[in-house]
Amino acid sequence: MSERDAAVRVIRGLRERDHVAYLAGGCVRDMLLGHEPKDFDVATDARPEQIEAYFRKTASVGAAFGVVLVRDFGATIEVATFRSDGVYSDARRPDSIEFSSPEMDAQRRDFTINALFLDPESEEVIDYVDGRRDIEARVLRAVGDPDKRLQEDHLRAMRAVRFAARYGLTIEANTAEAIRRHALELRGVSIERIGDEMRRMLLHPSRTAAIGLIDELGLDDAVFGDVCSFDPGIMGRLGVRISYGLALAALALGRGLGIDEDSGGVCRVYRQRLDLSNADRDTLASILEIARSMHDNWEQLGVAGKRRLAGREHAGDALSLFEAWCAERERDDADAIVHEINAWAESEEGVCPPALIDGGGLIELGMNPGPRFREILDAVYDAQLEGRVHDRLGAIELAKKLNEKPA
Template sequence: MTEREFATDVVRRLQAAGFRALWAGGCVRDELLGLTPADYDVASDATPEQVKGNFRRCVEVGAAFGVIEVLGPRGDDGEWLKVQVATFRNDGHYSDGRRPDAVTFSSPEEDAQRRDFTVNGMFFDPIANQVIDYVGGQADLRAKVLRAIGDPTARFTEDKLRILRAVRMATRFELAIDPATLDAARRMASQIRVVSAERIAEELRKLFAHRYRARGAELLREFGLLSPVLPEVPSPDVRLLTALPPDSSFPLAFAAVLLPVGKKVAGNIAKRLKLSNDEKDRIEWLVDRHVGLRNAASLRPSQRHPLLTHPGVGDLLALTRAEGFAADADFCEAILHDTPPEVLDPPPLLTGDDLVAMGWKPGPLFKRVLETVRQKQLDGELQTAADATTFAEGMKP
């Protein structure tokens, strides 16, 4: 069973029990665009307790907001299928600019009015094969316009993250921005600071991992979001972002944005946004080493091979090529293709344990000896462990 089939079954069972149930939000938009939704959400007039009463396996993921996750069988990919069912609702006051203080259950018409943008505010009945559109989302989707539902200032006041989400939505679906929506976003851009770092980071991940990331960067500037979100960063290099491969990872694309600020500041930005350790490490490494493979043919193996054997070499080669050094990237890719891994990264001729056994004590010279021996090994100047040991002895003070 596919997720789409399970989401249809959830609607069918709720309708059979006498409730109104519809697909809602982004999955409707994606279906109308001929895209495969990342997930399916269902909206219903069934209360959370009534939803739980109609399905054997449920999880309360937001019962206070009327949201229950219905669990199904394993899908075609082997993962458990799940669909969130939310009760039609009105949102109360948003005192923190992030989430409603309280909700009241309502009708689908009222539920549509609380949503962010018209293209996300539609419903679809998969049983009747009918779109239910109270907000003009179909017309805006055809016209390729991103428009806030109702008063854009009110929508952005409710949840400040919507200002940044507008950039991502317009980028992903190549939508023009409704003038009133853009004006409200510009006026309120600085208020994005009240949103948590984690929520901002998630929007940036989706924005910069998308193939249209260059337009996303331009929209960040147009919306006035660069200063409150990335105050250390000058205007992103749109040419560089355009030159990256369409399927570039977020760390690669974000590193391209952060190149001008250097490794230390890039690391501080990653910390502030609470990126994962893996993301932070990759971004810092790319920012620090992005020029490392230029003039690759003239580099010594000890300069080149540690970069070619790093887990991030694919990103580094893509960045090297995007910065205009395609010949160097081609040269390095040929080396990777023609050279066995054990030649590029041979076992070290001398280890720290070897030095300790020789009577060395850890310290700055200890580290320098190991680095020098490794360099000479990669450059072919030391061939055997005996050669390495002799060389190390010669470095003793």
Template sequence: MSIPEQRSQHLRQLATGIVSRLRHAGHIALFAGGCVRDQLLRTPPHDYDIATDAHPDQVRLLFEKTLPIGAQFGVMLVVEQGNPFQVATFRAERDYVDHRHPKEISFGTPEQDAFRRDFTVNGLFEDPFDGTIFDYVGGRADLEKGIIRCIGNATDRLEEDRLRVMRAIRLAATLDFQIHPNTWEALTGCSSNLNEISAERIREEFNRILLSPRRIQGFDLLDESDVLRTLLPEVEALKGCKQPPEFHPEGDVFTHTRLTLASLRAWAPLHLVLATLFHDIGKPGTAHEDQAGRIRFNTHEKLGAEITLQIMKRLRYANTEIEITQTLIRNHMAFKDVQNMRPSTLKRFLARQNFEDELELHRVDCLSSHGSLSNYEFLIAKRAEFSHAPLVPTALISGKDLLTLDWKPGPQFKMALEVAYNAQLEGLLSSKEEAIAFVLEKFPNP
């Protein structure tokens, strides 16, 4: 059993204990939503939600550690062995006032609770003791057919919480399902209103799409639904931005960007996925033709990093995430000259803090354009060649050593240390004595 499977099994045991305690107190309690869906798809759930007829105050009295994350809506958090479980009272909802929160709720039955949920595949309940599935909305049939369908009137469901537009896309992509035509029609009709949702909620759903191993399917749905046009007009602007065909036979910058996303390894970290999405976002603003008529994008990596800052600030990303994403974009053109670098320069290049992510971005950038991986393969070989020793070792000599030779601090002082260290990196020096002799030879009159 894999580690995710073991953790899921442990969480199920804890969640079953919560259901058991609620039932012993005379309440109805069932597993609800995504955990039921995932189990029917034979995917280990990463969390378990519980639905019950117990009211929040009753839940609070039954469990030692609780947190009222939405008690006014009937939602409590129960903590067992450090693991949080959402316990929600069966409820019906009416009249959403801000495209997220219902104006009126009333506690109700499992069936009423199912009909206020978003998609049929999320509207299922399970008895954890005998495995009985309670399906009031046709969710099991849609699971078998691979369909994402809104419960009831699709436009009403999506208008209640417009983030459901992105959630439908994420579910379709991650589960490899199709979005039902009625839901798709309603979804595309709501896409232009997504900017009314808080940036933080949009960012979190967007991240979940980007971090899915099937991120390219999610990206395509974001594009086809016009969600991309609404949320990221800077990416939409890549469409029709021509590139020199001798280097980019794949087509315009948007096509290239899509291919780079498709080429990324499945479990790429978020900052790398974002850098891949935005790496050429500066091209429309720098595109021009030189005297020979060739299309060029001089310093597009610099402008791209600036545009990325604006986008990520707009979506409320953390500064650390922004900085590393900008760094990858700013450096993505540095690979073109690696085979001409001196060993000392190359070692410093290989030792850069974000080199592994920069190398992966370079790989997918090449695969999605001219197709040549010569620089990538060169760097892999050089890294193996240099692996017997630290890439940037401690310098053999320091300023203190030069002071003992009666050197006085100044421009030549710093230059001598730099030249000696470069020689050390290139394998010309291996001891302090050799380094001092080297400096005295190169700088006889300090």
């Protein structure tokens, strides 16, 4: 059973007990915009304790907000009781709620496109805030007073950016001006929440538009800690589906980092302000470092050095970044690199084949482990990559000769 079908079964179960129940929020928005919804949420006038009594497999995940998960029909459906929100003293969650009506529930939501309900049986859209009109006009508008909506949760400024970029919407003038007025209040939002929004934006094909909106709305200082005009050229030349690390690297170059500059400072700032994991930070650093090497000294590396660099983890992303950087400047520097790497990749042994001899092999030859081990192994592998050694016997002979030389 699909998630939509499971949600409809929940709605029918509630209606059989004389309750009002609809599909709500994001799934309605996505369907009206022609997108496939990821989740199907239900809103109802049934109280949480009633929902738990009506269905066998339930879990209360937001008792304070009237949210119950129903798992009776093969999918997990979030069922929320219609409510009105009290004051948001922490600028994130309401201090209190009151169970209410569909109309009042719509009035508490962030944007009109997210405040719609749908009767899945009649296909009627229940719209108390002119959200359908805004969808048809491709407009993102705050529900009611935009200043109040933003004061309730400052992260709504970032959500506005994400929705507008993802769905190709224009942010309504009053809403946009309110975002600008409250831009610096975003500093009070946890880096975990900001980082999550940034990850969603950067992993979506609309990433370039999203970062442009962050700049346009004056959110860059609060998000990145500085004001810097974003150049969309490099990011816009990358593929539709790219890794998070590559998107971050393109963001760094688009915000002013030179491809030939040390990236340590940027990586530290992004780690702190975007809540990057250590792995994400290391990936970003690796991509920028490899791209810098391709730019600065590819020709000086020699065959072995080039193949080692091209065989490193994240080298593919680094090459994509360097290609985009070159294309943006109408330079052909990357063409030769792509040609060389493709030639190695298409060869029988590949870019970086397994070493013909390892430390165990050196021990079998009677060599004692020590500092010379790594030097000999590296020299033999370089010879292999350069085509001077073709088999294990040749690798052994070279290792013996190198071992006989004084350190």
